[in-house]
Amino acid sequence: xxxxxxxxxxxxxxxxxDPSGSSELAVGKGAQAAIELYSETGLGADETVDxxxxxxxxxxxxxxxxLDADLVGLAPVKTRIREISALLLxxxxxxxxxxxxxxxxxHMCFTGSxxxxxxxxxxxxxxxxxxxxxLEKGHLVAVSRDDLVGQYIGHTAPKTREVIKRAMGxxxxxxxxYYLYRPENERDYGQETIEIxxxxxxxxxxxxxVILAGYKDRMDTFFRSNPGMSSRIAHHLDFPDYTxxxxxxxGRLMLAEQGYEMGSEAEAVFAxxxxxxxxxxxxxxxxxxxxxxxxARLRHADRLMRGGGVLRKADLxxxxxxxxxxxxxxxxxxxxxxxxxx
Amino acid sequence: MRITQGAFSYLPDxxxxxxxxxxxxxxxxGWAIAVELTDDPHPRNTYWEMWGLPMFExxxxxAVLHEIDRCRQAFPSHYVRVSAxxxxxxxxxxxxxxxxxxxxxxxxxxxDRQERSDRRIGYQLHAYAADRPHGERYGA
Numbered sequence: 001x002x003x004x005x006x007x008x009x010x011x012x013x014x015x016x017x018d019p020s021g022s023s024e025l026a027v028g029k030g031a032q033a034a035i036e037l038y039s040e041t042g043l044g045a046d047e048t049v050d051x052x053x054x055x056x057x058x059x060x061x062x063x064x065x066x067l068d069a070d071l072v073g074l075a076p077v078k079t080r081i082r083e084i085s086a087l088l089l090x091x092x093x094x095x096x097x098x099x100x101x102x103x104x105x106x107h108m109c110f111t112g113s114x115x116x117x118x119x120x121x122x123x124x125x126x127x128x129x130x131x132x133x134x135l136e137k138g139h140l141v142a143v144s145r146d147d148l149v150g151q152y153i154g155h156t157a158p159k160t161r162e163v164i165k166r167a168m169g170x171x172x173x174x175x176x177x178y179y180l181y182r183p184e185n186e187r188d189y190g191q192e193t194i195e196i197x198x199x200x201x202x203x204x205x206x207x208x209x210v211i212l213a214g215y216k217d218r219m220d221t222f223f224r225s226n227p228g229m230s231s232r233i234a235h236h237l238d239f240p241d242y243t244x245x246x247x248x249x250x251g252r253l254m255l256a257e258q259g260y261e262m263g264s265e266a267e268a269v270f271a272x273x274x275x276x277x278x279x280x281x282x283x284x285x286x287x288x289x290x291x292x293x294x295x296a297r298l299r300h301a302d303r304l305m306r307g308g309g310v311l312r313k314a315d316l317x318x319x320x321x322x323x324x325x326x327x328x329x330x331x332x333x334x335x336x337x338x339x340x341x342x
Numbered sequence: 343m344r345i346t347q348g349a350f351s352y353l354p355d356x357x358x359x360x361x362x363x364x365x366x367x368x369x370x371x372g373w374a375i376a377v378e379l380t381d382d383p384h385p386r387n388t389y390w391e392m393w394g395l396p397m398f399e400x401x402x403x404x405a406v407l408h409e410i411d412r413c414r415q416a417f418p419s420h421y422v423r424v425s426a427x428x429x430x431x432x433x434x435x436x437x438x439x440x441x442x443x444x445x446x447x448x449x450x451x452x453x454d455r456q457e458r459s460d461r462r463i464g465y466q467l468h469a470y471a472a473d474r475p476h477g478e479r480y481g482a
Contacts, residue, residue, distance in 0.1 A: 137401045158395065165409070169402025207404040 112239025115287030343450025445480035
């Protein structure tokens, strides 16, 4: 072999020899140089690292602060996300000293009632993990049973693999994951999906984070029948239902995002609306709040059109109590198996 | 004889990290990536067998590296290549293709001369490995 070729090989070989290299594929040249620097010239025991600086460099606070500001409540979830961020940051510093701890597994399970923010948090999680260098791309691939399970023999495995491959470098979010397992049909192809998923969760740990989501009781049944799945998931996060105050705050945030506002009178009406709605069946937390506000917007628009005449900006922005009071929720104070309010 | 085919084949074999970088380049260009294999590496054999389906919509090269690994395990002594297809209108062809595995022993090709009419000579390449049946050509 010609000497120049030999040179080329040894030059590029150093990247491959780096044990952390495989997960950092295709990052910029500068980042690659940084990887080599850290892993090859470990810092001495007496040298110091600045965790504050590192924290600033990762701009993780920005994401966490936005998480705090945008998502109302969810204290246990936020705490866990903070803990995970801290762990990844500390791991990064440890690597500078040549301390190689095993890469933490971050497969997660989100349980909670409908509308408690599981999907939203998963999206944020993908972004956070990317900022901390745990994931390479940080995109979210949201799938449900239909996207994973095939329709005939031999269809499931390639289908599942393809979805997993699309999610590599990011987060695979499986909504209503308990549907994967149908105990009433022992020949159900869902079992095959679970097996492939388990295998890939183990073997592709460095480029894949799987988040399962679903209602608490059904996920518990799911894990009981798939103990392997349960043990491979390190983080079981439970999303608590929102309190009345939190729901009101969520409503305010949603309105502000869309350029509406409520006067104090309307807010009081909205609070009593929420109180009644919460006691009704099929209450879906933040999702119900959004739907209620959508309907209020409709009535607001309808009221303006009926009224006619000259309008000011304030008229277009402000929701009045009557926009909310017309809701059917106020019609029957007695809770029965009533249909969804309109 | 070391077979040179596709891109980078005059260079030393690419490392995993380098393969990943090339695949990333293909992904960034929006090309669909496929893993292909053969034990008949004649230069005119353009139709290699495909390993699984071509990969669309992937965002990380690790998906391709994973498939390459699975293919190597299943066919440890075949030629394996990665090809990237550019589907954009006006091109619609393979945009990049390079070998990621070759058999340990490559016996190479024999040149056959054919005596034809009027003392003309025809030439033909014959892979030594092709004497053995498909699937057993480069051992196991």
